[in-house]
Amino acid sequence: MTNETPPPGWYPDASGARRWWDGAEWAEDLEEAPVRQRNPLGVVALAVALFALIAASLSFPQVFTWVVSFISVGLAVGALCLPGRGRGSAIWGIIVAVCAFLATFVLSTVT
Template sequence: MSMPAGWYDDGSGRQRWWDGAQWTDDYAPVQGAGSAQPAAEAPAPAASAPVTSAPAATSRPSPVLGFVGLGLAVLGTVLACIPAVFGLGMVVLLAGFVVSLIGLFKKNAPKWPSIVGMIVSVVGGVIGAIVLVVSLVANLPSPIDTAPATNAPPSTSAEPSDPPTGESDSRPSPEEIAEGFAATIRAGGITTYDDMPEFYPCVGQYLYDSELSDDALRLIMAGGDPPEAERETAEKAIGNAVLTCDPQASDPSPQP
């Protein structure tokens, strides 16, 4: 019958721990010289045995929501920087922000992915809005580039600045003004408004209703410069006509 675990004399005069099956390397402390060692001791209670306690393993939940929100924030930032899909990018950024916010309140999970996801969502939205505004401003047509008053080619007439002679004294019709203005624009190499069927009739009607004289309108129709006294007025009228009749113009309100 095997002896129970406890401290016993191993034959060398010292107390040694018996684990119930074999001797271990644990020895009891040596007592003073005057004390007598018992030949054998009763089995010690199990609580006196050396026990090595291992720390309980603690596990923290994985921050899945934080990483998902961070991924959505990065994807939304990329999409928001593309003007064609800016709206979709903003939706993805909003989803990334909400998911990151939910992950921030998950107990015992690391918080840094959620915090980074929220920051990236906000910064991505700002960057995407800036890129969209810059893209829109860069694509707006410049009124200076489309104004034919200063960039119109020289007229083929021998004396473009002289008032026409032998012509009718009546005011040109809006259709005649539109045709002459269109011919002048196309002669300058500008074909932007050929796809806008209402543009030239609108310009013709606008110039017809302006304060320009009949002679100034005929000169503009012929591609020449209006009289010196009406040159500034003609430039403003043409510029306002282009801005009013072009639906893609940046400021369609007439200039003062």
């Protein structure tokens, strides 16, 4: 029966960092886990889309709501192209912007 040890390299530590294993013992050196940067553009796109939806429900002019909706979609697409977190907010920004765009048609035919 052989007692095989893992090869030298960086391995996860209980603290969330990574620790160096030299093949015989653990080193004191720690490598911090990389932190993914948050992409705030997705949140901005969602906020602008919500503003467009509120503007549509308050009977703002259609053109204004359309422009704000398209700006929101542009911001969201830009957020999806950038690395980092924030994709969920960008996707919701697109969904809400489309809802705001469609709401202008529905509300204009009702009134």
